[in-house]
Amino acid sequence: MQSIEQISHDEYQMTADWLRSQTKHRPQVAIICGTGLGMLADALQHQESFAYSDIPGFPVSTVQGHAGRLVFGELKGRACVCMQGRFHMYEGYSLFKTTFPVRVFKLLGVKTLIVTNAAGGLADGLKTGDIMIIKDHVNFPGLVGLNPLSGPNDDKFGPRFPPMSGCYDKDLRCLAMDIGKQLGVSGLMHEGVYAMVGGPNFESIAEAKLLHRLGVDAVGMSTAPEVIVATHCGLRVFGLSLITNKVVKSYEDLDSANHDSILEVGQLRSQTVQQLVTELVSRMDINNTTTNTAI
Ligand SMILES: O=P(O)(O)O[C@H]1O[C@H](CO)[C@@H](O)[C@H]1O
Numbered sequence: 268m269q270s271i272e273q274i275s276h277d278e279y280q281m282t283a284d285w286l287r288s289q290t291k292h293r294p295q296v297a298i299i300c301g302t303g304l305g306m307l308a309d310a311l312q313h314q315e316s317f318a319y320s321d322i323p324g325f326p327v328s329t330v331q332g333h334a335g336r337l338v339f340g341e342l343k344g345r346a347c348v349c350m351q352g353r354f355h356m357y358e359g360y361s362l363f364k365t366t367f368p369v370r371v372f373k374l375l376g377v378k379t380l381i382v383t384n385a386a387g388g389l390a391d392g393l394k395t396g397d398i399m400i401i402k403d404h405v406n407f408p409g410l411v412g413l414n415p416l417s418g419p420n421d422d423k424f425g426p427r428f429p430p431m432s433g434c435y436d437k438d439l440r441c442l443a444m445d446i447g448k449q450l451g452v453s454g455l456m457h458e459g460v461y462a463m464v465g466g467p468n469f470e471s472i473a474e475a476k477l478l479h480r481l482g483v484d485a486v487g488m489s490t491a492p493e494v495i496v497a498t499h500c501g502l503r504v505f506g507l508s509l510i511t512n513k514v515v516k517s518y519e520d521l522d523s524a525n526h527d528s529i530l531e532v533g534q535l536r537s538q539t540v541q542q543l544v545t546e547l548v549s550r551m552d553i554n555n556t557t558t559n560t561a562i
């Protein structure tokens with residue numbers, strides 16, 4: 268079990284107040300960059316950035332491919348904040364810490380959260396380099412009690428028992444698919460179910476077979492806790508997985524997943540993911556809060 272060392276409302280507020288005092292940017296959209304996808308922040312104009320180590324209360328990134336900077340700026344005139352680097356449970360952080368920035372974003376006035384990640388493809392139709400719009404997730408750590416909402420509920424953020432049906436906004440998913448067509452990359456684009464596992468090891472073959480049989484399309488070691496915390500506090504959520512590797516599901520397959528090639532695939536698709544996210548931000552209805560319609 269995780270220790271229930273919760274973070275108080277005042278601590279989130281203190282970090283949000285500090286950031287407000289340091290920048291004039293007032294973001295409406297927050298973007299979390301997945302492994303190898305830090306270049307999403309490069310598209311921001313009028314940038315102002317802060318090293319995580321300089322932000323009171325922020326954890327620091329320890330994983331290669333996560334620069335550890337919070338970047339404020341604009342995408343096509345829309346105010347955004349971008350996490351160049353996220354926090355994972357396997358780094359030793361509690362789920363309260365890994366999701367700390369999400370509540371800070373809420374207090375900063377953010378309305379929409381865009382989460383991105385690198386993930387292994389399990390579905391037969393997914394190839395390395397494909398983009399999977401996340402339709403739903405399976406939060407494996409949550410199923411055994413590791414949940415960022417464990418402990419006393421903070422009613423100022425949201426209800427004790429928040430629904431997760433419809434947590435990936437349907438309108439944004441449709442818009443992203445349309446944008447993919449217009450960018451000429453619809454051949455790369457899919458919709459599917461992401462599963463979070465604890466990591467840091469990649470899956471054994473038996474685990475991969477199990478996940479596949481359960482209907483999981485892509486697997487990674489992040490995202491679900493951020494989405495749960497965002498949904499709890501009323502943020503609209505969009506998520507995408509870059510399929511950076513095929514998960515090995517056969518004893519005859521001599522391939523194996525490795526972090527370096529995952530970073531390389533991020534590099535390869537960086538421009539496409541950047542264009543997709545930029546267009547999504549510029550075309551989304553910025554005042555629309557979560558629609559929470561079931562899938
Ligand atoms: O989920 P993100 O942060 O994109 O990273 C994914 O890639 C890393 C493994 O290479 C793991 O951290 C996994 O979760």
Ligand code: HPA
Binds near residue numbers: 385388469513529
């Ligand atoms: O194959 C994978 N498994 C788990 N996490 C991952 N993150 C990128 N690829 C993978």
